Amino acid sequence: MNGTGISDAYMSAAVSGKQGKVREVVYPVKHYINSSRQLVTEREIDAGEAGRATVDGAAIHKSCSVYLPAGYEQSDSHTRYDVLYLLHGVGGDEYEWLRGAGNEDGQYILCNLLDNLIADGAIDPLIVVMPNGRSSHDWTNCTFNPEGTNMLGFYYFDYELRYDLIPFIESTFNTYADIRDSAPKMVEYSRMHRAIAGLSMGGMQALNLILGGHRCDSAALAGKESVWKNGLTATVPARGMTDLFAYVGAFSNAPTSSSGRFLGASIASSGNRLKLLYMTCGDADDISLDCYEQSADGLADLAGDYLDEHYRVTIKDGVHDFNVWYNGAYHFIKKISQAKSDLQ
Numbered sequence: 001m002n003g004t005g006i007s008d009a010y011m012s013a014a015v016s017g018k019q020g021k022v023r024e025v026v027y028p029v030k031h032y033i034n035s036s037r038q039l040v041t042e043r044e045i046d047a048g049e050a051g052r053a054t055v056d057g058a059a060i061h062k063s064c065s066v067y068l069p070a071g072y073e074q075s076d077s078h079t080r081y082d083v084l085y086l087l088h089g090v091g092g093d094e095y096e097w098l099r100g101a102g103n104e105d106g107q108y109i110l111c112n113l114l115d116n117l118i119a120d121g122a123i124d125p126l127i128v129v130m131p132n133g134r135s136s137h138d139w140t141n142c143t144f145n146p147e148g149t150n151m152l153g154f155y156y157f158d159y160e161l162r163y164d165l166i167p168f169i170e171s172t173f174n175t176y177a178d179i180r181d182s183a184p185k186m187v188e189y190s191r192m193h194r195a196i197a198g199l200s201m202g203g204m205q206a207l208n209l210i211l212g213g214h215r216c217d218s219a220a221l222a223g224k225e226s227v228w229k230n231g232l233t234a235t236v237p238a239r240g241m242t243d244l245f246a247y248v249g250a251f252s253n254a255p256t257s258s259s260g261r262f263l264g265a266s267i268a269s270s271g272n273r274l275k276l277l278y279m280t281c282g283d284a285d286d287i288s289l290d291c292y293e294q295s296a297d298g299l300a301d302l303a304g305d306y307l308d309e310h311y312r313v314t315i316k317d318g319v320h321d322f323n324v325w326y327n328g329a330y331h332f333i334k335k336i337s338q339a340k341s342d343l344q
Contacts, residue, residue, distance in 0.1 A: 005327065005330075005331065006113070006326065006327060006330050009116065010112065010113050010116040010117070010330070011104050011109055011112055011113070012104055012105050012112060012116075013104065013105035013106065013107045013112050013115070014070075014112065014115035014116050014119050015119070017070065018070050018115055018116075018118070018119040019070055019107065019111070019115050020067055020068055020069045020070050020072070020111055020114060020115055020118075021067075021068050021072075022065055022066065022067050022068075022098065022108070022111065023065070023066045023068060024063055024064070024065055024066075024094075025063065025064060025066055025168075025172070026061050026062070026063045027061070027062060027063075027064070027164065027165065027168040028059040028060075028061055028164065028168075029059060029060050029061065029062050029135065029160050029164045029165075030042045030057075030059045030163065030164055031043075031135060031156075031159035031160045031163050031164055032060055032135040032136055032137060032139070032153065032156070032159075032160060033135060033136040033137065033149050033152050033153045033156055034055070034057055034136075034137050034149070035137055035138075035149060037052060037149060037152060037221075038052060038053045038054065038055045039052055039053070039054045039055070039156060039159070040054075040055055040056070040057035041054050041055075041056075041159065041163075042056070042163075043163065045159070048236075049236070049239065050156075050236070051215055051217075051235045051236035060137060060139070062131070062132055062139055063094060063132070064094045064129055064130060064131040064132065064165070065094045065095060065097075065098060065129075065130040066127065066128070066129050066130070066169075066173070067110075067111060067114060067127065067128035067129075067130075068127060068173075069081070069114070069115075069118055069125035069126060069127070070115065070118070070119075070125070071125065072125070072127075072174075074173075074174070076174065077174055079174060080174050080175060080176040081124075081125060081126055081127045081173070081174060081175055081176065082124065082126045082127070082175075082176060082177075082193045082194070082195070082336075083126065083127045083128075083129060083169060083170075083173075083175050083177060083193065083194055083195070084126055084127070084128045084129070084194075084195045084196070084197070084333065084336075085128075085129045085130075085131065085161070085165075085194070085195070085196040085197075086128060086129070086130045086196075086197055086198065086199075086202070086329070087130075087131070087133050087157075087196070087197070087198030087199070087201075087202025087203075087205050087206060088130070088132070088133055088198070088199065088200075088201070088202050089199050089200035089201045089202060089254075090144055090151075090154070090200060090201040090254065091142050091143075091144065092142065092199075092201075092202075093132050093140070093142055094130050094131055094132040095130075096130075096199075097110055097130045097199075097329075098110055098111070098130065100322050100325075101322035101326060109326065110128075110326065110329070113326065113329070113330055114126075114128065114333075117330075117333065117334070122334060122337065123333055123334065123336075123337040124337065126333075127169075127173055127175065129165070129169055131161075131165055133153075133154055133157050133198070133201070133202055133205055134150050134151075134153035134154055134157070135153040135154075135156045135157045135159065135160040136149045136150050136152060136153030136156075137149065138150045138153075139153060146218045146219065146220070146226075146230065146231025146232050147218040147220060147221060147231070151218075151232075152217060152218070154201055154204075154205060155208070155209075155215040155216050155217070155235075155238075156215065157205055157209060158205075158209040158210070158238055158239075158241055161209075161241070162241060162244065166179050166194075166244065167179050167180065175193070176189075176190070176193035177189075177190035177191070177193045177194050178190060179244070187243065190244070191242075191243065191244055191245055191246045191272070192246050192275070192340070194244060194245050194246070194247075195245060195246070195247035195248070195249070195332075195333075195336050196210055196245050196247070196248055196249070197248065197249025197250065197251065197278070197328070197329065197332055198249070198250065198251065198253075199251045199252060199325040199328070200251075200252050200253070200254050200287075200288065200320065201254045202251075203249075203250035203251050203252055203253030203254060203257070203288075204250075204253050204254040204255075204256050204257045206248050206249060206250045206253070207248075207250050207253055207257045207258060207263055207295055208238055208256070208257060208258050208263075209238050209240070209241065210240060210241045210242065210245055210248050211240055211242065211248065211263045211266055211267055211274075211277075212237060212238055212239060212240025212242070212263065212266030212267070212269075212270065213237065213238060213257065213258025213262060213263055213266065214234035214235065214236070214237055214238070214256075214258050214262075215234070215235050215236055215237070215238055216232045216233060216234055216235060216256045217232070217233065217235050218231060218232065218233075219231055219232060219233040222235065228255040228256060230255060230256075232256055234256070234258070237262075237266070240266050240267075240270050242267060242270045242272035242274055243270070243272050246272075246273075246274060246275040246276070247274075247275055247276045247278075247332075247335075247336045247339065248274065248276070248277050248278070249277075249278040249279070249280075249328060249329070249332040250277075250278075250279045250280075250292075250295070251279075251280050251281070251324060251325045251328035251329070251332075252280070252281045252282065252285055252287070252288040252292065252320055252324055252325065252328075253279070253281070253288060253291060253292055253295055254287075254288060254291065255287070255288065255290075255291045256291075257291050257292075257294075257295040258295065259294055259295060259297075259298070260294065260295050260296050260297040260298040260299035260302070261297070261298040261299070261301075261302050263295065263299050263302075263303075264298060264299040264300065264301060264302025264303040264304075264307075265302045265303075267299075267302070267303040267306050267307055268302060268303050268304050268306045270306070271306075272306070273305075273306050273307075273308065274303070274306060274307045274308065275308050275309065275339045276308065276309045276311075276332075276335055276336060276339045277299075277307060277309070277310045277311070278311045278313070278328065278331065278332040278335055279292065279295070279296050279310075279311065279312050279313070280292075280311075280312075280313040280314070280315065280324065280327065280328040280331075281293075281314060281315070281318070281324065282314070282315045282317070282318020282319050282320065282321075282323075282324045283314050283315065283316055283317065283318060284317050284318060284319050285318060285319050285320045285324070286319075286320075287320045288320060296310075296312050308339070309335070309339060311331075311335065313328075313331070315327060
């Protein structure tokens, strides 16, 4: 693409009455990496699957940012909403998607984009959840340290997402999806009303943890070389979460992302049909471009009939920044709306 394809008007605040709100909420997390690099869990998770010892432990409490569209009323239980989860980068947190590109007209630019898309009827109103992607006891630590438990927490976020965050969101807000209902028809219905995407490290999480790639750990502690020269090495594969998500986006995915052939094979073996996979990166991004290409190559071929739509969008002169990431979010959300229309 040449440019972002986003109208300047969409960056400005929507008219009065059409503006959503952002809430910060706190929720308990019972699945996280502790100070001994063990996986704390209340479930029967095999240590071989996790790639490390699993132990009991007290819950920690984390916060996340939640965008609620204009007109959302908690008391109106008859009106339901789709949910989009947006994951941040390696140095970011639960505020990065909101604060990363600043404000326009006194509002977060991301909120302006969402407000205007909804106000124009381009998409249905939706809830957007922006969590902190570090499932670790020191989840507020935003430093890059390959041997840190905060870094390891990125590669175990799927357990928190499945067992802690999604249940909290779907029991707190008025959503179509309900993870508490395990009937096969409801499981399929719910995944059609959940989407997830991430930028940079969050893009890696969308690929490795949702589609089913590798977890990573410190190369020094594992006694291995880091093929990415960043102090990290691949360990065990994650089981994937396509049973919960039908729409996945990865924007400038980070270098520890798994290969396209591995990811495609994981999609096919899951038995869950992915409606949409939207991948994008700037062609001048010296951090993610090579990994983006490697993670896309061969993916669709190996996924076969289990992947409906796969977009690979390279932004001309794009670098590792919010111009690319807001572009990705804008078009990904619109593609979700189109894919859902095709289902009706």
